Amino acid sequence: MTRQRLEAVLSSLPPVAVAVSGGVDSMTLAVLAHRFLGPAAVEIFHAVSPAVPVDGTRRVQLWAEREGWNLVALDAGEFADGRYRDNPVNRCFFCKGHLYGAIAAVSRRQIVSGTNIDDLGDYRPGLDAARSAGVRHPYVEAGIDKAGLRDLARQLGLGAVAELPASPCLASRVETAIPIDPEALLAVDAVEKLVIERLGVQTVRCRIRRAGVVVELDAPELAALHGDGELVAAITALLPSDLAGRSIAFEPYRRGSAFLGAGA
Incomplete structure (x- = not known):
């Protein structure tokens, strides 16, 4: 039908x-x-x-x-x-x-x-x-x-x-009002591919926020991730120089969590 x-x-x-x-x-x-x-x-x-x-x-x-x-x-x-x-x-x-x-x-x-x-x-x-x-x-x-x-x-x-999981454009990973930079978007794509390959996950978002870089995962995968220093180092190596010195955190996946909606 x-x-x-x-x-x-x-x-x-x-x-x-x-x-x-x-x-x-x-x-x-x-x-x-x-x-x-x-x-x-x-x-x-x-x-x-x-x-x-x-x-x-x-x-x-x-x-x-x-x-x-x-x-x-x-x-x-x-x-x-x-x-x-x-x-x-x-x-x-x-x-x-x-x-x-x-x-x-x-x-x-x-x-x-x-x-x-x-x-x-x-x-x-x-x-x-x-x-x-x-x-x-x-x-x-x-x-x-x-x-x-x-x-x-x-x-x-x-x-x-x-x-295929939902996958909005890479610019959606950048927190509102942080300028969109092509080099940063290429890094976001590379980081998400790396995490998918390393952890075998389907859902991953690499977010660029004012506070730093955040990798979001579904709750079960996040709970299984403990002190993976090698993964953090590998992620850092993929980031452009202006992001490489920022903190890298892992958080639960939230749809649109880098986006500030109207009135936010």
Whole structure:
């Protein structure tokens, strides 16, 4: 039923430009749209940026080859915007605004995103940018939540993609009002990969805060971590010079814990 509802929404749209980050939401939408509507009706766009994990870009490229997508990789240009780099509460508005503007500059198709109904309960300035750009959200229009789209991903045979943990852009790891620095984002990505490999965990966040660098883990993994000096040293070695001298702490994972919402 979920698939039929989504296909009905896609059928009602003109040819689409799918914005794909590499996460389960947008990847599932891209796969279904391309298979259902056909290559002539679908273009896939992926922004390559220091804020996008390298693994996400590789995943998009791999599936583009598998599925025969018309993939366009682009630089959305958000790092040229001082408003974005200043990392205000509404940073995502500027990021998404640049993304949708870059797509619209090279495609006249209807832009669609992987936003689902669970996303509507969060503070997401990017949705304001989407509204300004006339972006459509097929999952929302079909009434599909995160669990529903994961089930759809499994039905489509997306394998490990269906089980990907939530992974917002790397800029979300930087506490609000600390400037976004490309070198720091590359280090955040490297630290998270290191911790995943060393501890065999799925959920990890490397946060940059005023007080220092914090690595967040789920409670069981955090409880099993005792005095791992080698891990701290390995993390320190990956940090740029302005962060390497800061304290490194391990804390329980909290969604959005580096983000100060409106009024905070």
